[in-house]
Amino acid sequence: MKKNLYLVIAIAICTLTSYSQSIVTNHLKYGEFSVGYKVFHEYDYSRSFHSKYDYYGNPANNTIGRPMQISMWYPAEANNTLKKMQLKDYIGYSASEIDFSKNTLKDRLVAINNFIKTVDASKQDLITNLLNKKTYSVLNAEEMANDFPIIIYAPPMNTSATDNYIICEYLASKGYIVVSALAKGQYTALQDRTVATVHTQAEDLAFLLGFAKKTYTNNNIGVFGFSLGGLANIVFATKNKAIDATISLDGSVMSQGWLNTIKDSKLYNPEEFTSNLLLIGKNLSAPEQNPSIFYDRVKYADKALIRYNHNQHSYFSGLNLLYEMILDDTLTFKEKETNYAFYAEMTKYVGDFFDQYLKNKNTFKEFDKKLYKHNFVFKKGLRKPLDPKSIGKTIIDKGFDYTNKVINDILKHETQYLKKLDWRELLQASISLKNNERLDEAIETLLLSNKVFPNWFVTNHQLGKLYLEKENETLAEACFRTALKDNPRHFESLQALNDINKEVTDYHKTKIDNTVPYLGKYVVDKERYRNIYIENDKLYLSSNYWDEPVELWPYTTNTFLVESDNPRNNMQVLFQFDDDNNVKSLSIRGLNSGRINEPNLKKD
Template structure:
């Protein structure tokens, strides 16, 4: 029975009707940024791998194809706008058929389907540009895990949309432990994909334009399942997005992981689910009816804010760009092409709002994810929602200080941002920070920690003359006279009557003369 469920979730339905879709008809509004795209292959030398269709016994170090979308500066005259065909060329490498002619692409890969409508997609213009430079600045990043044995580009339209709105998206294909093929959705497959995501979490450190303090994971289908385990391993992930993730259907696989620990999933988590499967499909495809209502992970989580949506016009396949554009429709349950495209657009918009709320701390986005769909303008017939708040609601300055102490009062500004995203009501009072900073500064063995506290304090209260005065005193204790002078002057700019700063600057000036 479990195998049947997995097969249904993995492969597109094969009962076909004509499709009339296009990128233009999906109508995802481009954001404020141009979008760049790069694809390259790097190596994970800690693991080995075989190219199965080369029919030999040779092992190589594990190749990791990487696709990355990013806010871009289009200055290079060689930059050109991508077409859908150029995206599909990525499949040649990822599916290990590098030399296959383009005219065979729709015939060769069964999830594309060679139809007149699908051939028409190949010349469509996408949003991304090749050979584009990263835009200056720091951008939050979304690390994406594809569905079962799928490509890094399976959701390229969503990725372009997010990049145009100020996010970097990075992805690699879903592949087996030792070859292209997975074993069948096993715990081993899950751990392999989790390790590939962890490789990308290391890969993002190569890019100076990525804000490493704001990282989210997103996955579709089996990728969602793998991401849950990755989050349980890595406490620095700030948010989790699941596109009809298999964690809803295969809780038993997650439990087999050595890293499975519900108490370690304590970040904002959004799960977007498919429509209820009709009775005729449940019966004919031998799918348990509980898939329509059972969500054990949602019911079990205690320490995260969880948002569970159901999109009533989307079946499982259409949570990806490939599914919307290329997938054959199942006449027993699929909605019209117009409804599918419209719902995919709404799925993309909900994803953006969630990421804006959790990684960018935008107030409008935070309101959106707390609202019911109808309050946001979506009829209940289109989208429904369940929401569950973390049991840990009261998080105060003492709790934050415990976290700060645990990491030696280092990297306090990123810690504050991460904590604020999880606990928006956290309030660190100016007076508390000033007292803590002075207490640490007066201790010769902890004076550097005191400076770190004051740097956090002036980040939160940039117009506080008193905090800059205290920061200057902390530098003075360390005999860092240059930074002491700079911060006494900043304090005086904010409060010209600060007599302590006036006196200290005179003393330092006299000291410099002698």
């Protein structure tokens, strides 16, 4: 009987002191690799942090540059003789996250003791026991020589790099290099609730990527973050198109308060987001409390949304979860075990998502057996349209057929895409193709340009020249005549037709007889105006901000030509009419650019 009683007491004591990482890992199978952990002290000299001078203007003797203490987890060579780190070691390294001189064993012990003292005295032994638990990492273990993908972790507001160390260790065990740094303000240790803070943390992530790429060549890159870090990482991945996968753990991108702060800023661009996206959040039963507005507007990336059926933001941090399960006397053992299971399950989703998009494994899917109630939504993304400014270069680099196929695919879901292309770029691409003896592709490129900017005389003139090189005089003539319909005064097209002995009609033979309805003043803005008038039987257009008037030829009811060979006057005057066919306004069409200015209203 006594034996049984002692056994019960022993089990109770063990239970009391083991609400820790070991409970989480009961539900978590680590990867094949041992894990190492290193700390690096770097400065980002492109950004300041400490003041260079004191209040009186004297040198402050501070290091120039933003301090970046970098935590790195990595696959390590297996060595069972090496001692694994204790959880308190992570706490100790927080001492030097701002001041690198505080990197002695004594400094780290002070940081650990100070942390323990933040807890009620009656619970300090429990926290001490927790901090003495072993982690999965070995300090400064020998790295494995392999080309592993890179993952960057963005911690929550004002929090150390190691708050989600369990996930970081787990990812390293699966074959990833994981780097992180303290979430700090722009010029102080503490962050505030501003857009500038988000931008600053996003820049920190960019620095971490640059640091990692100095050593690791793998171009498969992921980023994950929690809380504010789960917004900063999205801002970072929006700008950096090299990021293949982004995960936000109950991120501020789903916080109504932060959405109100960020959504009107230049940093919030869901339509430009192209990194494959996973949002994991809370409040399954009340999703309106964590709106998925950003997720809903992402079109050009695979995206997944998982909502768990609890409302505890802090449970998305490994360290916070461990502390709370130790300190919260109101939860039963079963409830705490369930919360550990949630965190472990979330961690596995994180690993599976990165495996799918950084290692091309078909691993990310909804779990058949769920440890904690949640939903799972996945949507395949559309292909991001090519940057319209890149089409010319793409034609040159990959060929017209390839590019045209891509464009046709884009048009299936972006019906106005052609309007975004630039005829100048396509013209330059055509010239380059022609100079490199790719004449057929040069012609196809200009035919595409005609779809982009129909009937433009510059395009058609160049197209006619290419058809002449192909000895197709019939198509060449048609192009030159199309150019003249758009710009009857275009000398080069007139000359080209003469060169192939084709008849050309003088545009002066086309004229409207009654120009009186067009005469008068046209308002540009409060200070500027234009005026059409007749003088010495000639029609003129003047302006109060021009040096001299230009002579007009009333070619058609809609278009007057400018009778000038001065390049500054290379334009046409276009007219708009009201429902009763009265002249309502005029617009200037530039013949160097093809751009049509805003209408100038006719003043009665």
